[in-house]
Amino acid sequence: xxxxxxxxxxxxxxxxxxxxxxxxxxxxxxxxxxxxxxxxxxxxxxxxxxxxxxxxxxxxxxxxxxxxxxxxxxxxxxxxxxxxxxxxxxxxxxxxxxxxxxxxxxxxxxxxxxxxxxxxxxxxxxxxxxxxxxxxxxxxxxxxxxxxxxxxxxxxxxxxxxxxxxxxxxxxxxxxxxxxxxxxxxxxxxxxxxxxxxxxxxxxxxxxxxxxxxxxxxxxxxxxxxxxxxxxxxxxxxxxxxxxxxxxxxxxxxxxxxxxxxxxxxxxxxxxxxxxxxxxxxxxxxxxxxxxxxxxxxxxxxxxxxxxxxxxxxxxxxxxxxxxxxxxxxxxxxxxxxxxxxxxxxxxxxxxxxxxxxxxxxxxxxxxxxxxxxxxxxxxxxxxxxxxx
Numbered sequence: 048x049x050x051x052x053x054x055x056x057x058x059x060x061x062x063x064x065x066x067x068x069x070x071x072x073x074x075x076x077x078x079x080x081x082x083x084x085x086x087x088x089x090x091x092x093x094x095x096x097x098x099x100x101x102x103x104x105x106x107x108x109x110x111x112x113x114x115x116x117x118x119x120x121x122x123x124x125x126x127x128x129x130x131x132x133x134x135x136x137x138x139x140x141x142x143x144x145x146x147x148x149x150x151x152x153x154x155x156x157x158x159x160x161x162x163x164x165x166x167x168x169x170x171x172x173x174x175x176x177x178x179x180x181x182x183x184x185x186x187x188x189x190x191x192x193x194x195x196x197x198x199x200x201x202x203x204x205x206x207x208x209x210x211x212x213x214x215x216x217x218x219x220x221x222x223x224x225x226x227x228x229x230x231x232x233x234x235x236x237x238x239x240x241x242x243x244x245x246x247x248x249x250x251x252x253x254x255x256x257x258x259x260x261x262x263x264x265x266x267x268x269x270x271x272x273x274x275x276x277x278x279x280x281x282x283x284x285x286x287x288x289x290x291x292x293x294x295x296x297x298x299x300x301x302x303x304x305x306x307x308x309x310x311x312x313x314x315x316x317x318x319x320x321x322x323x324x325x326x327x328x329x330x331x332x333x334x335x336x337x338x339x340x341x342x343x344x345x346x347x348x349x350x351x352x353x354x355x356x357x358x359x360x361x362x363x364x365x366x367x368x369x370x371x372x373x374x375x376x377x378x379x380x381x382x383x384x385x386x387x388x389x390x391x392x393x394x395x396x397x398x399x400x401x402x403x404x405x406x407x408x409x410x411x412x413x414x415x416x417x418x419x420x421x422x423x424x425x426x427x428x429x430x431x432x433x434x435x436x
Contacts, residue, residue, distance in 0.1 A: 058086040059308075059327075065402045068307065069344070072332035081319070089310065089325040093332035095339035099356060101328050107311035110325070140369060142230050143256075146182025147373040150174060151381035158414055159385055163392060166410040170382070171269040174374050175260030183253060184229025185218060197261050211257075212250045219246050230256070259367040266305035266406035268374045270399065273407045274299045274346050275379070276391045281348045286383050294348050296375040300334075301353040302346055307331035308403045330356050331405065388416045 057071060058064075064071055075082065075093040084091050092101050101107055154174055158164050176197050177190045185193070196210055219235060223243075226232035234249045244252075275282040275295060285291045309328040316322045333356055335343040340354070382389055392411040399407050 058084050059091070059402060060084075060086045065400060066398070068331060068402065068405075069335065072329065072335065075329070076332055076336055076338075083319075084327075087327065089327040090320050091327050091329060093329045093336075095333040095336035095354065095356075098328045098330065098333035099354075101311060101326060102309065102356065104317075106314050106317055107326055108314055110310050110312050138233050139230060142228070142233065143179070143182045143369060144373050144377070146180075146230075147174070147178040147370070148377040148381070150178040150181045151374070151377045152385065153177075155381040155385035162415045163411065163413055166272055166382075166412050167265075167269045167407060168409070170378070171272070171410070172265045174268065174378055175264040175370055176257065178374065179256050179260050179370070182229065183218075183231045183256070184222070184227060185215075185231070189214065193257060197257055208250065208254050211254055212247070215250050215253060216246065219249055256370075259370045263305050263404065264367065264371045264374060266404060267300065267371050268378055269410055270303045270305060270406045271296055271299040271375050272379065272382070273399070273410055274303060275348075276389070276410070276412065277396070278346055278348075279390070281346070285348060285379070289380065291348050292376050292379060293372075294350070294353070295379075296372060297353040297355050298346060298348055298350050299375075300355055301340070301350075302334055302344070303399065303405070304330045304334060304356070305404060305406055307401070307405045386414050389414060 057074065059068070059071070061071070072093060075091060080092070080094045080097060082091050083089075092098050151174055154170050154177070158169065164170075173190070173194065176194045177187075180187070180190050180193050192214065193211075196208070196214075215231075218231060222229075222232045222235040226236050231249070231253070234244060234252055237244055239248075275285065281295070285295050307330055309330055311326045311328060313320050313322055313324045313326060320326060334340075334354075337343050340350075390413050392413050397407055397409045397411070399405050
């Protein structure tokens with residue numbers, strides 16, 4: 048695949064791209080499948096097959112320090128090992144799913160007495176973090192504090208977080224003395240190499256789980272709900288056939304991924320790409336490649352193969368992937384059960400925004416049944432006169 052240096056031409060940073068990147072994506076796929084975008088400072092890859100290959104290419108590494116365990120301190124290494132341990136893999140998914148389901152219904156019921164709400168601000172931004180708080184067995188009152196920590200950014204490597212350690216310390220001590228059936232108890236009773244995890248390692252795993260509930264998961268949930276609300280017939284199909292929810296979720300990730308651009312760093316020269324260069328894998332362009340998908344701009348929950356790129360896939364429990372899917376499945380189910388009349392507020396619909404991360408900033412919805420139409424006034428008519436014979 049030839050590469051082109053695109054000096055002075057269209058760029059991801061051009062005005063308007065953040066509001067609607069899809070015309071540029073079409074140009075890139077058709078004329079410049081591998082191109083250097085000088086203003087953006089990266090080589091752009093836009094076709095589905097090329098993006099898929101790039102994400103799997105060991106010569107293209109995630110930027111930053113990466114999760115290589117050799118570069119982490121012992122507490123962080125133990126945190127990562129705990130995540131992939133058989134005991135955690137066996138117990139964590141079910142506990143996390145229960146926490147998401149429980150929290151989704153709590154948030155949905157808080158809206159039940161309202162006529163309108165913004166699902167982004169009042170549901171999507173809270174569900175992922177609050178669900179992990181619930182799964183860890185922390186009191187609900189801790190949600191706001193943990194939410195603030197997540198917004199400030201938790202290290203995905205499971206490093207030391209003084210504020211989180213201070214919050215979890217008393218709870219860890221109680222779980223060690225009297226474990227329950229929550230994730231924190233599972234961590235406090237786990238053993239690595241015959242010894243229990245340190246408090247630092249337990250905090251590290253909790254930080255990884257809470258970090259998985261960050262902005263990307265909330266944005267993915269908002270986009271998923273917006274896609275279904277924009278297609279009422281397909282929403283009705285999912286309502287009648289819940290087994291379609293996974294397809295609807297995968298289709299949303301294909302058509303409107305929350306992460307539009309995934310950066311990679313070239314460890315060595317690859318064709319025209321020099322070693323050390325930044326490569327931008329354009330998920331938003333790849334997911335709408337007409338060479339891979341029929342009618343790619345259409346949202347279709349019945350699409351047989353959505354060709355997932357966002358969040359990846361694999362056999363093992365991954366906090367980010369698992370939490371995102373669980374928020375979609377249980378979040379939608381709770382909203383449909385508790386708010387059966389859920390629909391978009393009539394009128395202007397705020398569109399998605401963002402270049403690297405893209406999602407609706409607001410999602411105004413109507414929660415109650417539509418108000419009955421006022422009876423129309425009819426003109427008073429005098430009874431017909433009967434002419435005497």
